[in-house]
Amino acid sequence: MLNIDNSVTVDDLSSIVANENLQLINERYGGVSNLVDRLGSNRENGLTNQEASNPARVEMFGRNKMDEIAQKSFLFFVWEAIHDKTLVILIVSAVVSIILGLTVEDPKTGWIDGTAILLAVLIVVMVTAGNDYNKEKKFRKLNSIRNERNVSTIRSGRVSPISVYDLVVGDIVKLETGDTIPADGIYLSGQGLSVDESSMTGESDSKRKSNTEPFLLSGCQVLEGSATMVVVAVGMHSQWGKLKLLLQSPNSDTPLTQKLEKLAEVIGKFGLVAAILVFAVLLLKYIIHFTTTHQKWQWSELGTIVGFIVTAITIIVVAVPEGLPLAVTISLAYSMIKMMKDNNLVRHLEACETMGGATNICSDKTGTLTQNRMTVIRKCIGKVNHDYSEEQKDNLLLESPDFLTLLSEAISLNSTAYIEKHQDRLNDHIGSKTECALLEWLDKIPNQSYDVVRNENKSRLVRTYPFSSEKKMSAALLKNGNKFRVYAKGAAEIVVSQCSSIITERDPIKMTKEEKLLLHKEIEIYASDGLRTLVLAYKDIEDQHIGNDLSEDIIYSDLTFICLVGIKDPIRKEVPKAVKKCQNAGIFVRMLTGDNILTAKNIARECNILREGGIAIEGPQFRQLTDNQLDSIIPHLQVIARCSPTDKHRLVHRLRELGEVVAVTGDGVNDAPQLKEADVGFSMGIAGTEVAKEASDIVLLDDNFNSIARAVLWGRNVYDSIRKFIQFQLTVNIVAVLIAFVGSITNGESPLRPVQLLWVNLIMDTLGALALATEPPTEELFNRLPYGRYDSLITYRMWRNIIGQAIYQISFLMAILYGAETLTTLFDLPALSAWTPQDKTTYHTIIFNTFVFCQFFNEINSRVLTNDLNVFRGIHKCYIFLGVLFFSIGVQILLVEFGGEFFGTRHLDYKQWFFCIIIGSGGLIWGFILRLIPIKDKQIQQRPPAKAELLDEIPGINYDIERQPLLGPKSNWRKAQNIFKKINVISAFRNQPRLKRTKALFSTKNSNNQTGLRRQSAPRQ
Structure with a gap:
């Protein structure tokens, strides 16, 4: 039988702890001792094992365990990946292509086009699902480190170690120095108990616990002393559990994801319009021809119309950027693997690319900027x-x-x-x-x-x-x-x-x-x-x-x-350099800490965060700011001291509203909402709580700011990799669609057969994605500004390269296509009127081969997004790129020489091969010329340093503006301080005004040259 007062409910107990309402305990339950009795427990003897294991107690107050989400299977991630809009279009296209191929074309080869499309879809789905599945497994492995632990609990009058998951409401728990509080509880007795509640409240100072301050929160650490407590809330009903439940809101799309979706829609519409035009023109030509020749309609003519549909669908298949999601996945997966070596465990792949556009980093101090070792x-x-x-x-x-x-x-x-x-x-x-x-x-x-x-x-x-x-x-x-x-x-x-x-x-x-x-x-x-x-x-x-x-x-x-x-707590040696890199890269680094403003400013100076013109403010003053007032100082706000979780959340939210891409660090349970609010949330792998890790996008395995800087580098590399591939992909698509479009309209068929287009579209794009999406980053990425949230994915330089290369390729391919009579002698072919089907196939093979080699050399061009004239810079270090390029060339040679009827190709002699390679390699020279055209890309502007005289005073708000030190860091400032300190001692006894004035000049507490100007404005009357 359960010996519990029914008037004691789980909601009441949870509310008492949340509000730290000792008065309510005294009024409603007659004090803590009576509450223990009403819970069916005993201060000295605790619960018996039978009472603790009673199912009714667990049913009434819950288990000390969160409801874990079942591990997702590989098939779940496959199903999730296959819902991508682009992949759905591809699947529909593939099914239609297979049906038409088997019913209208030659059933022996008609299935090839559609099957190739499905193969592309399968590759994308399997790579995406595989990465997501492995990522989930790695994160679960990380969490398993902190799994089960034992807690000293009084059961039947004896102290027994039991699993933390077996704790129930009413248990009496013994706490010692170094213990982590296993559940919400109320202090019963003890000596000198001091608790670190920073993970829950954000306050860095330790809290003394006693009968007058009895509330103990789960997840907090005992710094010193010992005590016994009664458990009053466990699992999802504890303050830790409630905060964890708030984290289940879905994440929004990242800036790059949004841009890619828009780009895919634009390209898809371009292909759809081209396909409709081709079908309309072919159908119109057919109708005109049919009516002018006065032919009689026969059902066999339907096959011709279906052929028009096949041509139109082929153009759609070529236009749809199925290589784009693959490039994104490959780039993110490659970066995720490499970032592990830089101590970044990426939980959400999209966070990799988001860091490339980060404009703000809001960092904690302890453990991230400092060593977390006093x-x-x-x-x-x-x-x-x-x-x-x-x-x-x-x-x-x-x-x-x-x-x-x-x-x-x-x-x-x-x-x-x-x-x-x-x-x-x-x-x-x-x-x-x-x-x-x-x-x-x-x-x-x-x-x-x-x-x-x-x-x-x-x-x-x-x-x-x-x-x-x-x-x-x-x-x-x-x-x-x-x-x-x-x-x-x-x-x-x-x-x-x-x-x-x-x-x-x-x-x-x-x-x-x-x-x-x-x-x-x-x-x-x-x-x-x-x-x-x-x-x-x-x-x-x-x-x-x-x-x-x-x-x-x-x-x-x-x-x-x-x-x-x-x-x-000394700063990490590598932090000042890492902060400087981020600042040079146009990223605004801010420090948010629970320490006092003096300590915060000193640490911020050492880390290069607080610079001339920067503003430091304390949390209580920050909370008094209106949104308009906050907007006026936010471009210069570098330090918030005495910062609460609410302050951090407000700053992050406001920055995002202003269009900034924000990364934020956190380690405590109280940081979880901010980690979810930010574009990228970094949790601490060593000092971080489980809740913080689950709320974050990236886990810093070494709790080091330098790892955040490395994440910026990889993020920018991902962004660049996607842009490189888009530059390559769009050129291929534009040229392929226009060639197919023009050829279909003028000759009634595309000069590139569907299976050849699929080699270009599937193999070239897939391998192109692998080549361009896996180039390692360089430190030069820190030397430019970040991409803004609303910056275009395709820059002016990229459009110059895409359109310029498309013009070059289309010009030569059109010249070959319509200059057959002139080129027959060059290619050792008979006169056009004497061509056999084999000669026509040879000529179309030359067009196909020239087109493909144009893409090979343009792939090298696509490595460069800037005006850098050397496209081979660092190529010797890009082993995957070189391997993919040579592999693609080898496959192309095999297709041309041995593809035969299946691929619609014929053997080419050395003159024909030389011609194809010369035209293709000409793209390198043309690319060199294009990059000589001076085009600058629009970038977000660097914020100028704050000018104290330009900032309007904010009534009732105190804040500091950092000044240039009167004596530089290499001066004898310390010696001067020591000398004047001794003079001040003598002055204190002699009361000399002259020395008092000297003291005022060199006072470390109030001098502008050392700690900055304290701006105070009296409230308006």
């Missing part, structure tokens, strides 16, 4: 001394064993964090990232190990004082012979204010006012450089005081200063 960057050990480098300071510690012991104990024993060490990869930091930075620093000092220090002093530890948000400090109390020792650490300015003495190489000495002021100025300098400051201190307490109730006031007073450390 590191001790600077330190001040004992008295302030600027005569030593950071490495020299560490070496000096080795010369003072007693002092080193003091420092190692202060770091190791006043901490609950730990490090999981690995030989083949970076160590894992478990617990407070700040404490882990100290532990890493200690372990790098020769012969030092925090683990050894903890084991040796385990018996000395009497009590710990968890970090207090009020005191901004934590402490550990240890036995020290006949005395007791306190090791304290905390916010630098707070701890220094509580210090009365300072450590030296021998014994502690009293801290003077000058030394304390020097330390405070040092803290300011650390903070101005974006460092998180922390001070370690200690004090000895006489034995008799321990019997009393030691308050925190006693513990945290009269301390001895050990050292000041500046901690920072």
Whole structure:
């Protein structure tokens, strides 16, 4: 029997957690303890296994597992691919062609044309389905890494590890440092529990949990402390689960997809119009001939009319760009495989090409721009001394064993964090990232190990004082012979204010006012450089005081200063260069972070994101902006600090409304809506949550911004590959359709037989797609602006090349077609009047062969989209292109020499071959001439840097405009700061106005030259 109060519903529990409504728990259920009882559980003993496995409990509150979508089969992707509009047209054309071929033409060969079309469709469908299927398998494999884990749960009064999927509402769960909260719950008891809720709320600061702040969200990590909680919402009813359900909205078409659909429609209409005209002209000529000769109608004449239909359908088949979807698929699939080597797991193939047109990248800071590993960057050990480098300071510690012991104990024993060490990869930091930075620093000092220090002093530890948000400090109390020792650490300015003495190489000495002021100025300098400051201190307490109730006031007073450390999450070494590449490529890089504006601006400067004229703003100020106000600063907005998920979503949405192509990064559950909103969403493969990965288009396997830059490169390469193929494809189609059109009207038949056209249309296009869509990218792609969302797919230069090559080919082919009487001598053929059917076939073979070789050489021309005169640049590295080209030439030779009646060809002698190759290769010279015609393509304009005097003040809004530093990065700015810092100390005691003015000039906190101008406008009255 289920012992649960029916008044407790799953919706009520979910709502309480969502709103963090402790008052409602007290009013409706009589407090947390009564709620536990109403859930049929017990604070001390938890549920019994029988109660937990009761189906009624699961039915009432659900399972701690999302409803997984069944794995899609290969046939599903085949069925999905075959619904493409272009492929449907091809299938209909193929069926009609086969029916006509078997009923009207020679049944022995009439099936060939339609079958060839179906073969083309089959290739496209199988390649598309295969890529989608493999992509799905790879993503499922990625998710399987985080699969099942065990959770410490109290069942029947005993702590038992159970599967996270077996958790039910009412379970009592034990949490320790490093654990991931397995479900939504309410805090029952614990000590010093600190939780990282950034994945759900976007707030970077850790949250302290207690009976007054009891709500624990699934997916968040325990940074320090321990606790027990009661599970109140699981699976789809948890906040994590609800957010995941919001991600099931369909994705919109990408910019390139939309452009390709329009292009396919235009080409299809062109072919349809040409086919209708051909059929109409042929039918009209037939009717005129039939009526003027006064012939009697016979049903056998129907075959002639059906032949007209076959000719018209052949033109449609030639015109429809069936190679286009194949080129797209091949290019995207090739890029996807190569991008894996650049640590980009592409979930949606279309994201590859979309990145080619990206105009904005909105990047997180932690882990993407930085290493996500807090590191001790600077330190001040004992008295302030600027005569030593950071490495020299560490070496000096080795010369003072007693002092080193003091420092190692202060770091190791006043901490609950730990490090999981690995030989083949970076160590894992478990617990407070700040404490882990100290532990890493200690372990790098020769012969030092925090683990050894903890084991040796385990018996000395009497009590710990968890970090207090009020005191901004934590402490550990240890036995020290006949005395007791306190090791304290905390916010630098707070701890220094509580210090009365300072450590030296021998014994502690009293801290003077000058030394304390020097330390405070040092803290300011650390903070101005974006460092998180922390001070370690200690004090000895006489034995008799321990019997009393030691308050925190006693513990945290009269301390001895050990050292000041500046901690920072360093930027990745490759990030500044990658950001610079993106900016040179016309991409606006913005940083959105939950950190304070000072830290955000320092990191943004290091990454080259915040530049002269750029605007930095905090989230609360950003939220006050109207759309019009946002539009006025958005061209210059480079940093948003204290950024919430809502802020990020609004910015991304507004950028897209303004026509920008936006890429955004995210790792938390709260980032999922923004990842879906963006044109391309990047999730973190290491630090990212499952929800973020599922909402994203590309997973960064190394969480590195440099991988985003590589994705831009591949995206642009995809875009260029499609354009190269379109340049090649349209030339082939225009020439083939016009030759078939003109020949059919003038001679009553096309000079190119349907099976020859299908070799051109199927094999040439398929191999052309393979050749042009698999060229590797070059760094030169970073040297131009992105393609805009509304930029034309076919540029002016492409039209110049397409029309120019079409004119060249059509001119020579028409000359051959209608200059037979003149060319018979050149080709060693008899006079036109004496031609046999074999001579006519030979002449048509020359036309066919010349046409094909024109395409071979134009394929080389199509490698270039710019005015570059060297079409062979880098061709030696394009192995697939060269392989496809030589293979195609080999097949063409075999078709001409051995195709016979099946392909409508005859053997050609060396003169005829030489003529075909000369006309074809002439296209290279003609292409060289075409590229000398000066044509510039329209590109989106670079945004000019912001001018402070040109930006209207926004009432009530504070924002910073970055200024050019007064002293450059290679100047003696740091030395000047240190000198004036010492002068300021003296000035504080002498009260000299002149030095106060100097302080105002060089203040790192308010100077325009270092941190930019803070623009403030008073609200209008």
